[in-house]
Every structure is written in C-alpha cells, then in structure tokens.
Amino acid sequence: MASKLIKAANSLSRTFPRIQKVSGLTAPASQRFRSTDVAAKPSLQLLETETSQLSNGFRVASENSGEPTCTVGLWINAGSRYETEKTNGVAHFLEHMIFKGTSKRSQRDLELEVENMGAHLNAYTSREQTVYYAKCFSKDLERAVEVLADITQNSRLGKDEIERERGVILREMQEVDMNQQEVVFDFLHATAYQGTPLGRTILGPSENILSIQRDDLVEYVNTHYTGDRMVLAAAGGVDHQKLGDLASKYFGKLPRSHPDSAPDFPTRYTGSIIEEREDNMQTAHVALAMEGAPWESTDNIALMVASTHLGSWDRSHGSGTNQVNMFSNQVIANNLAHSYMAFNTCYTDTGLWGMYFVTDKMHLRDMFWLVQNHFMRLCSDITDIEVERAKRFLKTNLLLQLDGTTAVCEDIGRHMLCYDRRIPIAEMIKRIDSLTGDDVRAVVYKYIYDQCPVVAAIGPTEQLPDYNILRSRMQRFRL
CATH class of the missing domain: 3.30.830.10 (Metalloenzyme, LuxS/M16 peptidase-like)
Structure with a gap:
C-alpha cells in the first residue's frame, strides 16, 4: 500500500467572512455559524x-x-x-x-x-x-x-x-x-x-x-x-x-447525564488533501468537499437544493446526453467518469458539502476541472429554472424517503435528536418552496466560493492536481 500523504492547505493572507483563517486551522464553530433553529415554529401535517x-x-x-x-x-x-x-x-x-x-x-x-x-x-x-x-x-x-x-x-x-x-x-x-x-x-x-x-x-x-x-x-x-x-x-x-x-x-429510572461525565468534543475543519496512490487499481475514487452547514442552520436547505441540482449518475443508468442536467450531459459527452454523487452531510456544528466520483486516471484532471467549474457556476450562474427543478426533485426525494414505518420512525428519531422536535414534511416543503434562485446562489456563494476544499483520493492518482491548483479554482478571476 502506498503511504498516505496528507498535505495541509496552503497559507493565504486573505480573511474570509466565514472561515477566519485559511492556513488549515479555522475558528471555533460558534464563531463561524449564526445558526437559526430550524425547529422554530411547528406547523400542521396530515399525521401529527x-x-x-x-x-x-x-x-x-x-x-x-x-x-x-x-x-x-x-x-x-x-x-x-x-x-x-x-x-x-x-x-x-x-x-x-x-x-x-x-x-x-x-x-x-x-x-x-x-x-x-x-x-x-x-x-x-x-x-x-x-x-x-x-x-x-x-x-x-x-x-x-x-x-x-x-x-x-x-x-x-x-x-x-x-x-x-x-x-x-x-x-x-x-x-x-x-x-x-x-x-x-x-x-x-x-x-x-x-x-x-x-x-x-x-x-x-x-x-x-x-x-x-x-x-x-x-x-x-x-x-x-x-x-x-x-x-x-x-x-x-x-x-x-x-x-x-x-x-x-x-x-423512567434511567439517570440523567452528569454535567462533567460527557465532555464536549469540539470540531475543527481543515482545508487539506489526503491521497493513497494505488496504480494497480482500475479507477480512481475521489471526494471533493467544502465545509457545509450544521443540522440547525437554515442554510442547510439551500445546500440540499444545490446538491440535488448536481444529482448523481452511473454508467449503468444507460442515459445519453439528452438530460436536463448540464453537468451530467458534460460528464457523459466527454466520458469523464464511471459515476458521481453529490452529497450534503450534516453534523451538530459542522458539515461537508461536495461530490464523490469514480473516474479513469486519464480523465482525473478533466473531471476535477469540470466539477469545480460547476461549483463556481452554482455560486452565480445557476438559473431560476434550474433551481425550481432542483426544488421539485428535492421534495420528491424527501417524500420517497418516508415510505414505510421504518423510514418514518428514523426520520422522527433523527429530528428529535437534532432539532428536539419532528419537522413536519409540510413545513419542510414550505421552506423549500420559499427559496428563490437568489437565496440558493447566495448560500452556495457563502459556503463554496473562495473557500478551502478538502480532497480524498485513492487509486491511480498520478494525475491528481496539486492542492494549490485546486484551491485557486475555488474562485473566478475577472478582468
């Protein structure tokens, strides 16, 4: 096995509105986020x-x-x-x-x-x-x-x-x-x-x-x-x-937690890259992400819309270049990947928003360029029509995920731990519907544009771009 190489993010002198330092270490979560409680105002749903x-x-x-x-x-x-x-x-x-x-x-x-x-x-x-x-x-x-x-x-x-x-x-x-x-x-x-x-x-x-x-x-x-x-x-x-x-x-007889028995475990996001090169593997497996929003942040819904817009694709789907998704069309037309999947992973005080993809070693650089180019497009150029389409897909996905008692029970349990209440699906749909194209562009700009990414890659990664190059592509230079 090749050794795991961890390269810390390059130091930059610029100060960002959300991340106070870009030298690998960031400010505490309490200083980075102004989270609004998603569970603020309950509303009615068909099944209470x-x-x-x-x-x-x-x-x-x-x-x-x-x-x-x-x-x-x-x-x-x-x-x-x-x-x-x-x-x-x-x-x-x-x-x-x-x-x-x-x-x-x-x-x-x-x-x-x-x-x-x-x-x-x-x-x-x-x-x-x-x-x-x-x-x-x-x-x-x-x-x-x-x-x-x-x-x-x-x-x-x-x-x-x-x-x-x-x-x-x-x-x-x-x-x-x-x-x-x-x-x-x-x-x-x-x-x-x-x-x-x-x-x-x-x-x-x-x-x-x-x-x-x-x-x-x-x-x-x-x-x-x-x-x-x-x-x-x-x-x-x-x-x-x-x-x-x-x-x-x-x-009823279970004790409460002792104030000192369960210490807080704070987190810290570090823009960086980890690579495990295995030239014997057929394909490279890569994840590219930025720090996303925690569970309770209202920015979370806009990030969900953005990841839904990028969606997922696999060669086994058999689809051609006639899809409405511009990103999928470009991946398919240029044969850049075997599969890809956008994701939005949330935790109590942080999150990871990005994309996972599988590609051949000869297409690794081009796939990185395409992914980051579309990340930048999300920040300013995604159209209102695309946002509306993504919102509909997101609502469909949320409803399909509540098919059966086990899925509903899991939704209830997770919401109670994260929000201290169950967010009704009607309320979630209303929140999604209230988002405009400007809202999505603004939130994506906040979390993606000019931020330090994290990259994890295994397989034939000889063509993996240098971290400084990947970091520089998180913004667009305008004359």
Whole structure:
C-alpha cells in the first residue's frame, strides 16, 4: 500500500467572512455559524407527530398511521464522535455486544423471542448517533419496547463474548476496506477534521478492537446511555399515550447525564488533501468537499437544493446526453467518469458539502476541472429554472424517503435528536418552496466560493492536481 500523504492547505493572507483563517486551522464553530433553529415554529401535517418527555429528560415521539405493523426504536446521542483516541471504536463494539445476551435473556433466547414475534431487530452506529430499532406487529409494541430496554440496560457484556466479537469486527473492517466509497469518505473525514474526534472512523483502528475491555464498554454505557440523551421513537399503529406509559415503565429510572461525565468534543475543519496512490487499481475514487452547514442552520436547505441540482449518475443508468442536467450531459459527452454523487452531510456544528466520483486516471484532471467549474457556476450562474427543478426533485426525494414505518420512525428519531422536535414534511416543503434562485446562489456563494476544499483520493492518482491548483479554482478571476 502506498503511504498516505496528507498535505495541509496552503497559507493565504486573505480573511474570509466565514472561515477566519485559511492556513488549515479555522475558528471555533460558534464563531463561524449564526445558526437559526430550524425547529422554530411547528406547523400542521396530515399525521401529527406527538411528543412527550419524562422527568429524567427521556423523550418520546410517535406518529400513528393506524397500520397493523410498527417500527419502534431508541435513538441515542452517542457515536464515534464521543470517543477518545484510546477508546475509538467502543460505540460500534458496544452495538455488537448489545445482542449477545442480558441478565434475563441469553443470546439464543433473545433471537428466538424476536423470531417468534415475527419481528425484525437491528442497529447501527454513526459518528453522532447509535440506533436500536425493532419492526413488529402493533400488538407486540410492549414486547418490543421491553426488549429494547433490556438489551440497552442489562446486557451482560461477557468477557468470552467480547473475545469472540473481536474477530467478527475485524472481519467487518476488512469488508469495509474493500468498499472504496466507504474508504474515501473515512479519508475525507480524517483530513477535513484531522486532530478531532469527528475525523476518526466509526469502527476504530484494529489495535483498539484488540484492546477494548469490558470496563470500556460499561463506562461508555454509563456515560452516554442516559435518559436525557435518548429518544424513543415509533411509527405505524402506535398510540402515543401507551408508548409514553411504556417509556415510563421501562426507561423512567434511567439517570440523567452528569454535567462533567460527557465532555464536549469540539470540531475543527481543515482545508487539506489526503491521497493513497494505488496504480494497480482500475479507477480512481475521489471526494471533493467544502465545509457545509450544521443540522440547525437554515442554510442547510439551500445546500440540499444545490446538491440535488448536481444529482448523481452511473454508467449503468444507460442515459445519453439528452438530460436536463448540464453537468451530467458534460460528464457523459466527454466520458469523464464511471459515476458521481453529490452529497450534503450534516453534523451538530459542522458539515461537508461536495461530490464523490469514480473516474479513469486519464480523465482525473478533466473531471476535477469540470466539477469545480460547476461549483463556481452554482455560486452565480445557476438559473431560476434550474433551481425550481432542483426544488421539485428535492421534495420528491424527501417524500420517497418516508415510505414505510421504518423510514418514518428514523426520520422522527433523527429530528428529535437534532432539532428536539419532528419537522413536519409540510413545513419542510414550505421552506423549500420559499427559496428563490437568489437565496440558493447566495448560500452556495457563502459556503463554496473562495473557500478551502478538502480532497480524498485513492487509486491511480498520478494525475491528481496539486492542492494549490485546486484551491485557486475555488474562485473566478475577472478582468
């Protein structure tokens, strides 16, 4: 494997309106953003999301659609961001161990009970959240809630199971390493947030997986699995009063977080580049991004419109150069990429907005030029018609993402953690409709124009442009 080269962003004397320094280090998030609470004024929607809260800060939110099935889950404000360098990977390790048996159920008993209910039990860990959820018949809601409470509060975390799970996680890491897109986005975070917890991977380094002990898992549970950091969300055939009673019964005794037990983990964005050259690979996998908006910023919606305008494309789609998307047409006409995908990733106090693409080594320079040229076009030249079209696509995507109780439940849980309320889809659509072309151009200009990008690239990257060249293309020179 070629060595990983991290080149810090070149120092520039200019001061920017949002990023105070362009030498790699930026000002604290509190100085960079003036975030307006997206959750300011609730409005009506067809199916109301009901919310309540227990005395220990535990929140309950549900949407009753009257279906015979439901999805219920725990959304926890805990992820790899809240780990130290020594314990990086413990949140994901804990997710694995949660299903290995409790003080009242063995692993086999747990699996049989879930299967006999005809239910589906699953979990995932991200950089800021850990989620455990069950999809079941509405009549089995209490059994599902009790199982979720049992596994998150009474897991045995046996030493023998911990030793066996190390090998499982190491094999999972090998599978992730074979997914080039996952690797590129891990690299992108590593260079964008270098020196901060947000730059670490979710799975953690292999040496940590081999050294994590039961005490590390117990400490993480005691610190982060507390009432005020949890949301019990449900969607489908769910009565909110009943769900609230179940929450009080099974989660009412959870303690609140101790003020000093969960320290804040601030972040810091660094414009930079990371490259892993592998000439034996057939294609180069690249991500180019800038610092975007955090969850609560109202700028987020305009950035979503901009990324929707760029969209995504893959050769397997079989489309020609007759698309309405100018960027896609140019990619296809010049055979510049195998695929591309615009993205807008948000966190509590920061975000990443950019594009991921796969291309041949001979087209790497031209693809970079095309991507950055369209980034600049978004800042000033995107037309009102294109903005309206992107807004319609975005609204369609949002509605399609709420297809099914699991998707709705996830939307509720994520919103409750990020905004402390569920943003109704009608309100989100109204916010999108209120945007004008000038609004989108102004927000994109703020976050993209003349800003320091981050780049992550793996594969045959011989033709990767120098960072100074990439940085200079983030503005247009006018005579």
